[in-house]
Amino acid sequence: MEAWINLVAQYVALASEAMAVYFILAGIVQALWLYVRQGLRPGGGHGVLLAMRRELGHNLSLSLEFLIGADVMKTAISPSWQDIGQLAAIVGIRTVLNFFLQHDLGGTAGGEGGSQT
Numbered sequence: 001m002e003a004w005i006n007l008v009a010q011y012v013a014l015a016s017e018a019m020a021v022y023f024i025l026a027g028i029v030q031a032l033w034l035y036v037r038q039g040l041r042p043g044g045g046h047g048v049l050l051a052m053r054r055e056l057g058h059n060l061s062l063s064l065e066f067l068i069g070a071d072v073m074k075t076a077i078s079p080s081w082q083d084i085g086q087l088a089a090i091v092g093i094r095t096v097l098n099f100f101l102q103h104d105l106g107g108t109a110g111g112e113g114g115s116q117t
Helices: 002-039 045-076 081-109
Strands: none
Touching: 002 045, 045 081
């Protein structure tokens, strides 16, 4: 029974990682499509760049959540203290990245704040 649960957890983690890759790829494609559709028009400029960043940022944030879920699933079955420590570090780093990404998206969504590039 434990081997079956371990196998299911591995497949769920793999599926979660695949979803993360999908959302990253979808965000890149959507941002590029937005640029091609609107950014190449006269007067497209800054507003399109903000919309692209917002679109890509939301997808990156969602993919980080899926990656955290995958890491939790990998560690859920018979973890060692080293596995728990690594999970804590990975989740901490990804949570901080997600926090700052969401903070930056909040600034660009309203048209003020955030980093300007």
